[in-house]
Amino acid sequence: MSESGVAVSIFERIGGSATIDCLVERFYERMDTLAEARAIRVMHEADLGAIKDVLKRYLTEWTGGPKLYSVEKGHPRLRQRHFGFAIGDAERDAWLLCMRGALEETVADAAARQDLDKALSGLADWMRNRP
Ligand code: HEM
Numbered sequence: 001m002s003e004s005g006v007a008v009s010i011f012e013r014i015g016g017s018a019t020i021d022c023l024v025e026r027f028y029e030r031m032d033t034l035a036e037a038r039a040i041r042v043m044h045e046a047d048l049g050a051i052k053d054v055l056k057r058y059l060t061e062w063t064g065g066p067k068l069y070s071v072e073k074g075h076p077r078l079r080q081r082h083f084g085f086a087i088g089d090a091e092r093d094a095w096l097l098c099m100r101g102a103l104e105e106t107v108a109d110a111a112a113r114q115d116l117d118k119a120l121s122g123l124a125d126w127m128r129n130r131p
Helices: 010-014 016-033 035-041 049-062 089-106 110-126
Strands: none
Touching: 010 016, 010 110, 016 035, 016 049, 016 089, 035 089, 089 110
């Protein structure tokens, strides 16, 4: 809550677009270089430019910032959009390894970082589509 009693979005708490941009850059940098992430890196295009832009738009909207994703893509239907990729515990863990490192490097506010980590962990769990 802010002083006026209005709920403050995670987007604002972490520092808005500048932080989301860095977070996504660091996330894919880690996916691109960490051996533990190789299995999920190969699911992606060789050129990560397009997906970086999509994830920035998605996270902006999902954290309570401007609706940059749905204006272009409609309802996220994120789980359905991942059905084409085999995601089990190992893939979820690799994704979260990249994301946690990126969060530590880019989100200075520890409480906001923890909240975001928790919410993203839930989302990554939900994305699993293999036993
Ligand atoms: C849990 C493990 C996950 C794996 C292995 C995974 C993998 C992928 C892959 C391979 C793509 C397609 C990339 C491309 O088109 O080149 C994709 C798209 C996407 N992923 Fe994930 N993902 C995971 C979790 C998540 C989570 C937790 C989020 C949300 C924070 C997310 C957000 C997105 C978005 C926004 C797209 C683009 C969807 C679109 O086409 O609009 N992913 N993911």
